[in-house]
Amino acid sequence: MTSSSTAALVSSNIHKVDVGEDGLTFDPDTLHVSPGGKVEFHFYPGNHSVAQAAFDNPCHPMSTSSFFSGFHAPTHDESSTVFTLTVNDTDPIWFYCGQVGHCQAGMVGVINPSGANTLDSFKNAASNADGITVPSAVQGGVLGKNDETESSTSSGASTGTASSTETESSTSSGASTGTASSTESPSPSAANAGAKSHSVIDMSCVLVLSFLMGLLLM
Numbered sequence: 001m002t003s004s005s006t007a008a009l010v011s012s013n014i015h016k017v018d019v020g021e022d023g024l025t026f027d028p029d030t031l032h033v034s035p036g037g038k039v040e041f042h043f044y045p046g047n048h049s050v051a052q053a054a055f056d057n058p059c060h061p062m063s064t065s066s067f068f069s070g071f072h073a074p075t076h077d078e079s080s081t082v083f084t085l086t087v088n089d090t091d092p093i094w095f096y097c098g099q100v101g102h103c104q105a106g107m108v109g110v111i112n113p114s115g116a117n118t119l120d121s122f123k124n125a126a127s128n129a130d131g132i133t134v135p136s137a138v139q140g141g142v143l144g145k146n147d148e149t150e151s152s153t154s155s156g157a158s159t160g161t162a163s164s165t166e167t168e169s170s171t172s173s174g175a176s177t178g179t180a181s182s183t184e185s186p187s188p189s190a191a192n193a194g195a196k197s198h199s200v201i202d203m204s205c206v207l208v209l210s211f212l213m214g215l216l217l218m
């Protein structure tokens with residue numbers, strides 16, 4: 001709470017990744033993050049995770065200390081937990097979902113790709129990867145609360161952060177003058193509809209009556 005001003009400065013350098021919102025995907029799956037920037041993974045229904053792999057060995061941890069979010073399986077909305085990774089340098093960071101089959105299905109991504117190593121080639125290698133493993137512990141990042149799933153209480157609170165006064169130019173004006181009178185017309189048509197339903201009822205009465213008459217005559 002005391003460091004609200006620094007939080008405001010850093011927030012512009014947080015990159016959000018949606019995990020499994022549209023099938024077996026990271027969205028976006030390619031990020032360019034400068035050193036000190038953060039990547040926030042948001043988990044959607046399904047059962048997903050994110051872990052770091054080496055480019056030439058997809059679907060397996062790069063090392064025993066590779067970052068790993070653990071598995072998150074919210075049932076009908078975004079998880080209330082996010083996994084935040086801090087990027088320390090400009091080296092490429094290859095990542096994958098550790099759920100069985102997901103990495104092979106192309107659920108992979110990269111931070112700061114460079115040179116000849118492309119996401120397409122990583123994805124292609126992943127599709128042929130032998131099995132899938134994840135680090136034994138959640139590590140290398142921070143599990144935190146998802147601000148977007150709370151009832152938004154994130155306002156004010158900061159004394160002296162002038163940056164928070166973003167002018168949202170409200171362009172919702174004009175355009176709605178004189179349309180009020182046009183909404184008083186539907187009464188005649190409503191009356192027509194009423195008359196119509198009456199005649200339908202009358203018709204059905206006639207049918208029932210004639211049916212009964214037929215029974216009596218037999």
Ligand SMILES: [Cu+2]
Binds near residue numbers: 048097099102107
């Ligand atoms: Cu997955």
